[in-house]
Structure formats: structure tokens, C-alpha cells
Amino acid sequence: MSLIAYYTSLLGNISPGLAGIICLASSTLLILIGWVVRTRILTPYRHLPSPPGLSLKHNHSSLTYSTPFGQKWGDWFKTYGNTIVVRVAPYHREEILTIDPGFVRYVHANVNDFEGSPRLGRAMVDMGIHGAISCAKGEKRQKIRAVFERSCSLAAMRGYFPRFINLAYKARDKIMEELESDTEKRSGKKPINPSTHAVGYQMGIVSTVLFGFNEEDIAKGRSTEVRDTIMAFHKARSELKWWDTKSLFRTPRYRRYNRSRDQLAVVGKKLLRDKQEKITRAFGQDLKSDDILEAGDDIISTWCRLNMSKDIPASQKISDQDLADNVPIAMAATLDVSRMMIYEIIHRLASHRDIQDKLRKEFSALPEEPSLDDLAKVAYLDAFLDELVRIDNAYTTIERTCTRTCVVPLHDPITLSNGQTVNSITVHKGTDVSIPIWNLSADERLYGSDATEFRPERHLDGSTKGAEGGTAIHATWGSSAGFSGGQRGCPVYQYPLAFMRAFIFVMVRSFEISEPTDQDVKIWVSSSAERREHRVNNKPVTWIPTIFKPISQDV
Structure with a gap:
């Protein structure tokens, strides 16, 4: 019935x-x-602190990208403690949000217990990028990671650094051309858009250091072809909706994405094939790992050399398809850091004239084209970068998934809803864990009472806990989780640090940088993950008007 x-x-x-x-x-x-x-x-987490009512109000996208009814993650941590659980509708996936230093350190130190979040991996697979480091697991991931680390090691960056300096001076010259064309801009009465020149610097890095295009390649348009193909792929990918990859009937967005992906595969494989032929002509069939220079022609060529070396076992190599799949990942990572450069480096320099003066004083003793080691000795520059990565990171969260049930120690005891106080919690297999980088970096116990202020001196004077922060959370570099931590930390962190050093050196030596006096720049917290945007005089902007006044003795 x-x-x-x-x-x-x-x-x-x-x-x-x-x-x-x-x-x-x-x-x-x-x-x-x-x-x-x-x-x-x-649920095993029924007694953990939790914001009320979230089960029926949120899905994962709203947790990451939209404002949850006027609250931010920072508000939740202040109200409910440093480790909370969020129940995510509609399919009930419990997610632990934490800024507890003990929890974060355990996640970073125990890579076998906490793998990368499968959400990102599934997204990459749905998009056809099966071999990307973001979705690779276990031994395959370790092999890809080893290639990344070798190609972007400190030794490799020493070799590439003259190119970074040269590209930074080209950006300087472009700014000078703009100033020369307008007397008001040159005199400091009228600001310019610095993002155009910063992006030009970044695209120069992509063309010459990442892909190794020479003047002939650039003249023939090869660099433009690769750039446009990758940018078209990323644009089509960003326009996809979740249902586009799940629907039985392919939507126009998905078909457009498929075309851009296929074109990217063609260009990527051709690029790799050309580089392999060039390496074979130079070294023959008996390429050895000792023949791989500290810095190859470019980063992608170094990938190919590592994969072609006869004395490296096949078990340690990755397929050409996996190499091709990681090309757009490498470019995306480079461009993500450019956002930090555009919005943060220039803004921080312009709004902190005292920082400029200190850097300029230390740079004055260096040659016009210093080596990477020369700049690495400038303690205040390292402190500036440490503070930049800590408080102005380009990424919002570190996401991991528990692969086996384990007991995680806590730095801060928490009180459960049943009144019990605990110093550890059991995290069950399959549970997602998110670490909001900005909230962690604002922890006053790690970085002092002025943790939300931009102050490089905290990493020098020993008066705050800045130096302890990196140790407390097992950071990859510096005092924060900006480059993640442990064996799953960023494998190429030396790469952005090197080209940021070059850019800062040339800009500070060449210009006095400031912002208009009637300009009020605010960092607007626009989401629960503390994802930040800039507003000028309370209006959202894509670039911050900035004044550049040439320093005559340096140009």
C-alpha cells in the first residue's frame, strides 16, 4: 500500500x-x-564549541567566500574559542576551524595524519588536471614536490636573481617613462596606477624565468601565445559553476572550459617537447644529474632535465603529462603572489615612510645590481618580508583532511558544552580541518599585543613573540603560516622571496613612494575567512593611487 x-x-x-x-x-x-x-x-563532535544554527544556514562556499550574516571567523574565535566545529549543510560535513598553535603544529608536523583537502583535488580532477601537485597523493606527490623543490631551491634562485634585478629595473624605467610624460606626476602632485608596472614585472618573470623565452621568442609572440592560452584557461575555469561538471548535459561554460583546457594541453606539451629537444641537442642522450646547473635556462627546463637524467631512477620521475599538468599551477602561483605585490608591498611602503627610509639606508651600501646573498644580509629587508608574509598573505586558509583517527594536543584547553575542560581532542578520519592564516597571524600570544599592526621590528628587537611564532606552529619560513608548514609546506617559497627582494630593492632605491594626503585607504574584511579587499575613501578599488618621486642619484 x-x-x-x-x-x-x-x-x-x-x-x-x-x-x-x-x-x-x-x-x-x-x-x-x-x-x-x-x-x-x-556526531563525535557534539560537545565541541560551535556557532549556533550553522547547520541549516551554510554550505562550504559561504564559509570561504561570503559574509555569514555579518559575522567573521575572527568573531567566532573570540566568542567560542580557538578550536570550533562547523556543521556544513546540506550534506553534513563537519569541519574543524582552528587557530590553536598546538593543533596547527600537529597538523604541520604529522603529514601522514593530515593530507591535503580532497575538495581541491576533486576540483582539479573535474577540470582534467589529474597530475597537478594539488591533487596528487602519496609517492606521486613526493616526486612532484621534489621536482618543484630542486627547480626553485636557494641555489637556483641565486642563478636567476640577476634576471629578477634586470626585470625590476625595466619596471622602474616604465614608471619613469610615465612620470616623464606628465609633469604633475613627476612632481608628485598626481598619483599613478602602480599595478600596471607590477604586473608587467610579474609577466616578465613568467616569460623569462618560468618559461625561459628569449628575445627571439618574445619577438615571435611565443610568450604572448602561452600567456594568453593560460589566462584563457584560468578565466574559463573561474567561470565554472559546480553544476557544470556534474550535469549530464555539458553547459556552454563547460564546453568553453574544455576547449581552453585542450588548447592548454597542446601548448604545454609543445613547450615541453621543444625544451626536451633543446636539452638533447646540448647534452646528448647521456644527461646526468650533475649536468643540471644550479639554475637551468628556466624553471620548466629544470623540470625537464630532472626527468631526463639517466642516473635518476625511473621510480623517482614523473610523466610528461604530469609535467604539463603542473605548468598552469606554476603560473597561477606566480600570479597569486603578484596580487600581494600590487596591493601590499607598494601600499605598505607608501603608507610607512619610516620603513622606506630604513630600507633605503641599508640598501645604500649595496651595489646597483646586488646578488641574492647581498640582499639576504639586509636584516631589515628580511623582517619586512616576514611581516608581509605574516599579515598580508595572498591566501586565506590552509585546508587538510584527517586520514586516520588521532588525538591532537591543544595549546589552549577548551571547555566542552558538557562542562568538561580538555587539553586534546580526537579528530576522526575524514574530518576536514581549516586553518585561517590571517586569524592565526593576529594571535596576540604569538605576535604581541599589536599583532594586527604592520611592524617589521617585531622580528628584530625581541620585544615581542614574533620569532617564537614560526617555531610554535612549525612554519616553513619565517614566523607565520604564510608558506604553510612541515613537509607539506610550500616547496617553492624561495622563488617569491627572491623576486620580491629584487622588486623592493629597485623601487626603494629609485623612488620616494607615498599616497595622496586626501586618500584614506582601508583594508575591508569582506568574508568570514578574513579575505581582504582595499577601499579608497570608502570605495572598493582594483588599484591604489600612488605617488612616485624619482630619487635623482639612483636613476
Whole structure:
């Protein structure tokens, strides 16, 4: 007997339509009751602190990208403590949010217990990038990581650094051309858009250091072809909706994405094939790992050389397809850091004239084209970069998934809803863990009472806990989690540090940088993850008007 027939016979002479409505309402009620029992009673995290009502109000996108009814993650941590659980609708995935230093350190130090979040991996697979480091697991990931680390090691960056300096001076010259064309800009009465020149610097790095295009390649348009192909791929990918990859019928967005992906694969494989042929002509068939220079022609060439060396076992190599899949990842990572350069480096220099003066004083003793080691000795520059990575990071969260049930020690005891105070919690297999980088970097216990202020001196004077922060959370570099931590930390962190050093050196030596006096720049917290945007005089902007005044003796 059907439910509708059952209700009709039970309630007497009622219409089948009304019986259907009653059936639907009762079924919905039973589902809701079961859902509440599962999320509030049967869950192993039912006693952990949790913002109320989140189960029915949020999905994962809203946790990451939109404002949750006026609250931010920072508000949650202040209200509920440093480790909380969020129950995510509609399919009930419990996610632990934490800025507890003990929890963060455990996640970073125990890579076998906490793998990369499968969400990102699934997204990459859905997009056809199966060999990207973001979705690789286990041994395959370690092999890809080894290639990344070797190609972007400190030794490799020493070799590339003259190119970074040269590109920074080209950016300087472009700024000078703009100033020369307008007397008001040159005199400091009128600001310019610095983002154009910073992006030009970044694209120069992509063309010459990442891909190794020479003047002939650039003249023939090869660099433009690769750049446009990758940018078209990223644009098409960013326009995808979640249902585009799940639908039985491919949407126009998905077809457009497929075309851009196929074109990227063609260009990537051709690029790799050309480089392999060039390496074979130079070294023959007996390329050895000793023949791999500290800095190859470029980063992608170094990938190819490592994969072609005869004395490296096949078990330690990755496929050409995996190499090609990681090309857009390498470019995306480079461009992500450019956002930091555009919005943060120039803004911080312009709004802190005292920092400029200190850097300029230390740079004055260096040659016009210093080596990477020369700049590495400038302690205040390192402190500036440490503070930049700590408080102005380009990324918002570190996401991990627990691969086996484990007991995680806490730095700060938490009080459960049943009144019990605990110094550790059991994290069950399959649980997602998110570490909001900005909130962690604002922890006053790690970085002092002025943790939200931009102050490089905290990494020098020993008066705050800045130096202890990196140790406390097992950071990859510096005092914060900006480059993540442990064996899953950023494998190429020396790469952005090197080209940021070159850019800062040339800009500070060449210009006095400031912002208009009537300009009020605010960092606007626009999401629960503290993802930040800039507003000038309370209006959202894509670039911050900045004044550049040439320093005559340096140009």
C-alpha cells in the first residue's frame, strides 16, 4: 500500500491531493528529525564549541567566500574559542576551524595524519588536471614536490636573481617613462596606477624565468601565445559553476572550459617537447644529474632535465603529462603572489615612510645590481618580508583532511558544552580541518599585543613573540603560516622571496613612494575567512593611487 493510500484510509474521506501533501510534510519532518539526531547527537563532535544554527544556514562556499550574516571567523574565535566545529549543510560535513598553535603544529608536523583537502583535488580532477601537485597523493606527490623543490631551491634562485634585478629595473624605467610624460606626476602632485608596472614585472618573470623565452621568442609572440592560452584557461575555469561538471548535459561554460583546457594541453606539451629537444641537442642522450646547473635556462627546463637524467631512477620521475599538468599551477602561483605585490608591498611602503627610509639606508651600501646573498644580509629587508608574509598573505586558509583517527594536543584547553575542560581532542578520519592564516597571524600570544599592526621590528628587537611564532606552529619560513608548514609546506617559497627582494630593492632605491594626503585607504574584511579587499575613501578599488618621486642619484 502506498503512503498516500495509507493516509487516505487512515484519515477517512480526504482527497488524494491532500493526502499527498500530508505525506510530503510528514516525510520532510522525519528527515529533519533524523538530520538533527545525526548532527547533534550521533556526531563525535557534539560537545565541541560551535556557532549556533550553522547547520541549516551554510554550505562550504559561504564559509570561504561570503559574509555569514555579518559575522567573521575572527568573531567566532573570540566568542567560542580557538578550536570550533562547523556543521556544513546540506550534506553534513563537519569541519574543524582552528587557530590553536598546538593543533596547527600537529597538523604541520604529522603529514601522514593530515593530507591535503580532497575538495581541491576533486576540483582539479573535474577540470582534467589529474597530475597537478594539488591533487596528487602519496609517492606521486613526493616526486612532484621534489621536482618543484630542486627547480626553485636557494641555489637556483641565486642563478636567476640577476634576471629578477634586470626585470625590476625595466619596471622602474616604465614608471619613469610615465612620470616623464606628465609633469604633475613627476612632481608628485598626481598619483599613478602602480599595478600596471607590477604586473608587467610579474609577466616578465613568467616569460623569462618560468618559461625561459628569449628575445627571439618574445619577438615571435611565443610568450604572448602561452600567456594568453593560460589566462584563457584560468578565466574559463573561474567561470565554472559546480553544476557544470556534474550535469549530464555539458553547459556552454563547460564546453568553453574544455576547449581552453585542450588548447592548454597542446601548448604545454609543445613547450615541453621543444625544451626536451633543446636539452638533447646540448647534452646528448647521456644527461646526468650533475649536468643540471644550479639554475637551468628556466624553471620548466629544470623540470625537464630532472626527468631526463639517466642516473635518476625511473621510480623517482614523473610523466610528461604530469609535467604539463603542473605548468598552469606554476603560473597561477606566480600570479597569486603578484596580487600581494600590487596591493601590499607598494601600499605598505607608501603608507610607512619610516620603513622606506630604513630600507633605503641599508640598501645604500649595496651595489646597483646586488646578488641574492647581498640582499639576504639586509636584516631589515628580511623582517619586512616576514611581516608581509605574516599579515598580508595572498591566501586565506590552509585546508587538510584527517586520514586516520588521532588525538591532537591543544595549546589552549577548551571547555566542552558538557562542562568538561580538555587539553586534546580526537579528530576522526575524514574530518576536514581549516586553518585561517590571517586569524592565526593576529594571535596576540604569538605576535604581541599589536599583532594586527604592520611592524617589521617585531622580528628584530625581541620585544615581542614574533620569532617564537614560526617555531610554535612549525612554519616553513619565517614566523607565520604564510608558506604553510612541515613537509607539506610550500616547496617553492624561495622563488617569491627572491623576486620580491629584487622588486623592493629597485623601487626603494629609485623612488620616494607615498599616497595622496586626501586618500584614506582601508583594508575591508569582506568574508568570514578574513579575505581582504582595499577601499579608497570608502570605495572598493582594483588599484591604489600612488605617488612616485624619482630619487635623482639612483636613476
